[in-house]
Amino acid sequence: MNLSYWEQQSWFSKVNYCVIGSGIVGLNCALALRQKYPKAKILVLERGQLPQGASTKNAGFACYGSVSELLADLEHHTEEEVFNLVNQRYKGLQLLRNTLGDKAIDYQQYGGYEVFLNPDQKRFEECYQQMKRLN
Ligand SMILES: Cc1cc2nc3c(=O)[nH]c(=O)nc-3n(C[C@H](O)[C@H](O)[C@H](O)COP(=O)(O)OP(=O)(O)OC[C@H]3O[C@@H](n4cnc5c(N)ncnc54)[C@H](O)[C@@H]3O)c2cc1C
Structure with a gap:
């Protein structure tokens, strides 16, 4: 140039x-x-x-990790590391909302869902059993 x-x-x-x-x-x-x-x-x-x-191509979900994602993280990191990671993601979302404003980013709080297909029944049950621990 x-x-x-x-x-x-x-x-x-x-x-x-x-x-x-x-x-x-x-x-x-x-x-x-x-x-x-x-x-x-x-x-x-x-x-x-x-x-x-x-950043301009993603799904736009304000998420800090689904159950299966957090369980996958726990396979490679300690509980403390994963807890800190989730904490950072949560604080990052708060920072983003405070910086830009919920109206500007059309923030809507609908909770989170994770979809499992029929062949993933085993994975679904593993995740379901671990939900209490993760929460
Ligand atoms: C399909 C998809 C869906 C996703 N959905 C979600 C979601 O729903 N919720 C969520 O929280 N996260 C989601 N993510 C993850 C999220 O989008 C990323 O973590 C985030 O956008 C990463 O931001 P970034 O600024 O680090 O990287 P990027 O957005 O990739 O930005 C890096 C920028 O650097 C530029 N660049 C790279 N090299 C150079 C260079 N040498 N010189 C100049 N410029 C350069 C690139 O062109 C790019 O614009 C999704 C990701 C993908 C791929």
């Missing part, structure tokens, strides 16, 4: 922070930097004309 002198001077010089990627993590990072350093020059670089990652 050929940049003019003015483009280089305006956007790409004297940058204090450069964030790579304009997904939900990159933009929240840039926002946190702006709040902490109001005068800093923050550059967000995105490889696509629109964000190319999962």
